[in-house]
Amino acid sequence: MITVKALGGCGEDARNCFYVDDGRYHILLDCGVKREIASVETVYPALSRDMAASLDAVLLSHAHEDHSAGLPYLYELGYRGPIYASRPTIALARGFMRKWVSYVKDNGGALPFDEANIDCLDFQDIEKAMNLGIRSGRSAHMLGSLWFFLEPSRILYTGDLCLDSLLLAHDELPKCDVLVVDSAYASRKIDQAKQYKALEASAIKTLERGGKILLPVPVNGRGIDMMLYLRSCGLGLDVQASIMDNAQALYRETAWIKPSPLWSELENHKKDSRIIIRGDGMMTSKSAMESYDALKGSSANTVVLTGHMANGTLGEKVLDHKLEDPIEVDEITIKVHPDCYDVIKTVQSCEPKAVMLFHSLESQALCSEIEALGIKATCTALGQLIL
Ligand SMILES: [Zn+2]
DSSP, X not given: OOEEEEEESBTSSSOOEEEEEOSSOEEEEOOOOOSSSOOHHHHSOOOOHHHHHHOSEEEOOOOOHHHHTTHHHHHHTTOOSEEEEOHHHHHHHHHHHHHHHHHHXXXXXXXXXXXXXXXXXXXXXXXXXXXXXXXXXXXSSXXXXXXXXXXXXXXXXXXXXXSOXXXXXXXXXXXXXXXXXXXXBTTOOOOHHHHHHHHHHHHHHHHHTTOOEEEEOOSSTHHHHHHHHHHHTTOOXXXXXXXXXXXXXXXXXXXXXXXXXXXXXXXXXXXEEEEEEEXXXXXXXXXXXXXXXXXXXXXXXXXXXXXXXXXXXXXXXXXXXXXXXXXXXXXXOOOSSOBHHHHHHHHHXXXXXXXXXXXXXXXXXXXXXXXXXXXXXXXXXXXXXXX
């Protein structure tokens, strides 16, 4: 019997964590947090000491906090076994965990683990998980992101998946029996090419009226795609040095990227202080906050928000117009997750018997659509699949 239990991530857009019992092994897929200051039960996966003791292995799909930052908590609960991930994810994950720790401390929250746990985690190269019958492939969500296929039980976990990345390469998903699929944009249809055009149009419109644009972006992933795309439109930019450094570093990661004419824009140093690109996407960093403060007083200026905004972040307050600043706010989602069309396409190509949709608050309609195809499906909070 195969059981996949969501300890977080289903019916919500964070703290992704799935407990798999495939009759041979007990495996945890990711262990993330919800980026909010709230109780342990709300922020961290629904783990117990018994579960931690039962685990044979943990698989980490990528470094983002909503997949990784619960790992020091798992350690606190007693887990001392291997955490398998790609080489870039291993290099990045501790930085994301420390970012989470800083966020909690800066906002008066409490940590349910000792910070020193971060250095004790036993990361192992994903190649070594082949002994457990685990295969992986690139998921094009960020540098180092992987999908996992548990070969004997035919469970496929997509991790966070992007089928439209401009710069990152992805590997075809295998056919499976159980599909645990990223459905972050389950309730939307998003045409990526149109979104990029809208981004360019927003910038040009603001410049034409004499304003400035603030584009807060993740310093990895879509932040680099957007920066190079705007340069390819002939626009000069004021780019935070770390984003530029990450773009240069990504270009050297030849095993993870695909050929694109956009890479030639790395050589283009046209500067314009009116288009300001800062990390991070939710404006929780000092540099993004300072840039926002400098621009917020004029309606000629625009802030463009392109991803998910967690509750309580400056990005969320701006997007929901809680601050009543004169600055114009544009929301232009750049896809780094599947929309409803991508999920259906994935289900049709993987031919699963059962599907678990995660990473979305609004996946019920899509879940019903999949059930109408004669496939067992779940998307409810803390839901489980038994096959
Ligand atoms: Zn992610």
